[in-house]
Amino acid sequence: MLLISLGQVSGQVSSESPEIIDIQISGNDNLSKSDLLNQISIKEKRGFSSGSFYNRHHLTREEKKLVNYYTQNGFLDVQVSDSVSFNQDNEVIVYINIIEGKEYYLRDVSLTGNTVFSDEEYLDLIEFKGGSKFNTFKIRENLIEMLSLYRDNGYPLINIQDSIMVDDSVSLYIKVKEGLKLDIGDINVIEQEQISASVIKRELIIHTGDLFNLTNIEESKRRLYETSLFNSVNIRLGKVNPDSLTIDLDVDVIPAKFRAFDMNLGIKQGYVEEAINADPELSVGLSGSWYHNNLFDASRRIRIETNISSIYPSIFIPQKFKLDFFYVEPWLHKYRLPLTINPFYWYIDKLSSGFVNTAYGLRAILTYRWF
Numbered sequence: 001m002l003l004i005s006l007g008q009v010s011g012q013v014s015s016e017s018p019e020i021i022d023i024q025i026s027g028n029d030n031l032s033k034s035d036l037l038n039q040i041s042i043k044e045k046r047g048f049s050s051g052s053f054y055n056r057h058h059l060t061r062e063e064k065k066l067v068n069y070y071t072q073n074g075f076l077d078v079q080v081s082d083s084v085s086f087n088q089d090n091e092v093i094v095y096i097n098i099i100e101g102k103e104y105y106l107r108d109v110s111l112t113g114n115t116v117f118s119d120e121e122y123l124d125l126i127e128f129k130g131g132s133k134f135n136t137f138k139i140r141e142n143l144i145e146m147l148s149l150y151r152d153n154g155y156p157l158i159n160i161q162d163s164i165m166v167d168d169s170v171s172l173y174i175k176v177k178e179g180l181k182l183d184i185g186d187i188n189v190i191e192q193e194q195i196s197a198s199v200i201k202r203e204l205i206i207h208t209g210d211l212f213n214l215t216n217i218e219e220s221k222r223r224l225y226e227t228s229l230f231n232s233v234n235i236r237l238g239k240v241n242p243d244s245l246t247i248d249l250d251v252d253v254i255p256a257k258f259r260a261f262d263m264n265l266g267i268k269q270g271y272v273e274e275a276i277n278a279d280p281e282l283s284v285g286l287s288g289s290w291y292h293n294n295l296f297d298a299s300r301r302i303r304i305e306t307n308i309s310s311i312y313p314s315i316f317i318p319q320k321f322k323l324d325f326f327y328v329e330p331w332l333h334k335y336r337l338p339l340t341i342n343p344f345y346w347y348i349d350k351l352s353s354g355f356v357n358t359a360y361g362l363r364a365i366l367t368y369r370w371f
Contacts, residue, residue: 016053016090017053017054017055018053018054018086018090018091018092019045019050019051019052019053019054019090019091019092020042020043020044020045020051020052020053020054020091020092020093020094021044021045021051021091021092021093022044022045022051022093022094023037023042023043023044023093023094023096024093024094024095024096025037025096025098026095026096026097026098027097027098027099027100028098028100029100030073030075030100030103031069031070031073031100036066036069039065039066039069040062040065040066041058041062042058042059042062042094044094054084054092054094059082059084059094063080063081063082063096066078066080066096066098067080070098070100071136072135072136072137072138073103073133073135073137074103074104074105074133074134074135075100075101075102075103075104076101076102076104076134076166076170077101077102078098078099078100078101079098079099079101080096080097080098080099081096081097082094082095082096082097083095083097103133104133104134104166104169104170105131105132105133105134105169105170106128106129106130106131106132106133106134106169106170106172107130107131107169107170107171108130108171108172109123109128109130109171109172109173109174110171110172110173110174111123111174111176112173112174112175112176113175113176113177113178114176114178115178116150116153116155116178122146122174125142125145125146125149126139126142126143126145126146127142128142128172134169134170139162139172140162143160143162143174146160147160148214148215150178151212151213151214152213152214152215153181153211153213154181154182154183154211154212154213155178155179155180155181155182155212156179156182156212156214156237156247157177157178157179157180157182157240158176158177158178158179159176159177159179160174160175160176160177161174161175161177162174162175163175180240180242180245181245182212182240182245182246182247183209183210183211183212183244183245183246183247184206184207184208184209184210184211184212184246184247184248184249185208185238185239185241185244185246185247185248185249186208186238186248186249187201187204187206187207187208187248187249187251188238188248188249188250188251189201189251190251190252190253192253192255193255194255194258194294194297195229195253195255195294195297195299196297196298199227199229199297199298199299200224200251200253202331202336203220203223203224203226203227203336204220204223204224204251205219205220205223206220206249212247217235217249220235221233221234221235223336224253227293227299227330228256228293228301229253229255229256229258229293229294229299230253230254230255230256231254231255231256232252232253232254233251233252233253233254234251234252234253235249235250235251235252236249236250236252237249237250238250256293258292258293258294259290259291259292259293260290260291261288261289261290262288262289263286263287263288264285264286264287264288265284265285265286266284266285267282267283267284267285268282268283268284268285268309269281269282281311281312282311282312283309283310283311283312283320284309284310284312285307285308285309285310285320286307286308286309287305287306287307287308288305288306289303289304289305289306290303290304291303291304299330300327300328300329300330301326301327301328301330302325302326302327302328303324303325303326303328304323304324304325304326305322305323305324305326306321306322306323306324307320307321307322308320308321308322319348319349320347320348320349321345321346321347322344322345322346322347323344323345323346324342324343324344325342325343325344326340326341326342327340327341327342328340328341329341336369337366337367337368338366338367339364339365339366339367340363340364340365340366340367341362341363341364342362342363342364342365343360343361343362343363344359344360344361344362344363345358345359345360346358346359346360347359
């Protein structure tokens with residue numbers, strides 16, 4: 001017989017990743033620790049909240065975020081390094097060392113290709129001033145606003161490129177390719193099953209012959225979503241017609257599910273909605289609803305909601321009954337004035353107190369969106 005005796009292993013190796021209990025940052029003379037910690041996703045242990053699990057790959061990724069953040073704030077030569085220490089409780093302290101380097105300032109801005117706006121107007125709109133702190137994030141943010149301004153004034157093909165030259169300070173070069181000033185040409189709408197092209201077109205606030213305006217295109221997309229008819233809405237730039245100085249638009253939509261039915265059964269402990277200073281009660285309820293968002297294939301909506309509940313101990317005798325019927329007419333003649341008609345019937349019978357209440361009526365709501 002062969003006997004093998006194994007001695008007790010004196011140490012334990014945890015399979016769990018170490019928890020970060022502290023993050024110490026040094027060298028950050030210009031940006032606060034709290035500001036830097038807000039830029040990264042790893043967190044240190046604080047009070048009752050746990051710290052993030054330590055992972056070498058994740059830590060390296062977060063350091064790149066700090067480098068990008070410093071670069072955005074004008075510290076183009078920043079260097080970020082780290083070290084870690086572990087204790088016997090499988091916990092880790094992360095030390096992040098920052099060498100900020102020189103803080104750069106914007107010396108001048110050179111513009112080429114801009115004809116719609118003068119240099120002075122351009123620099124005023126994008127808020128660039130010589131001698132200000134160089135902030136790449138603010139520069140890109142303002143250039144995006146400039147792109148939107150062009151696209152709202154008939155220039156859908158606008159292209160703006162920026163580059164920098166770094167010496168003791170930063171020179172910024174902006175190259176503008178404005179493209180043609182265009183009106184809207186054909187608006188191509190693909191008719192969907194059970195959704196006519198006229199239903200789609202009436203939600204658009206853009207028309208053939210209008211000056212191209214991106215804000216109006218985005219508003220048209222929002223209005224199409226608001227009909228509840230579509231899961232996806234996209235208005236794409238189409239063919240450019242140089243002779244007529246127009247650009248076509250293609251409206252692509254993916255229809256949503258028009259009809260649905262749901263039912264819920266539950267037990268609720270709480271206060272009666274209709275009573276003040278009442279005792280809490282235990283009730284058993286059954287609720288359900290059915291809706292149709294494209295009635296008569298014209299985006300008219302109908303919804304029926306019902307709720308039946310009983311209060312303990314008379315759980316087999318219905319004591320509350322609510323029935324609501326909603327009909328929504330999205331357009332009145334040629335005006336986008338959604339009209340909601342809501343006939344309702346509510347019945348309450350509190351057996352314990354003898355309180356009985358019946359309510360029924362008709363509500364009508366007319367909605368107009370100013371902007």
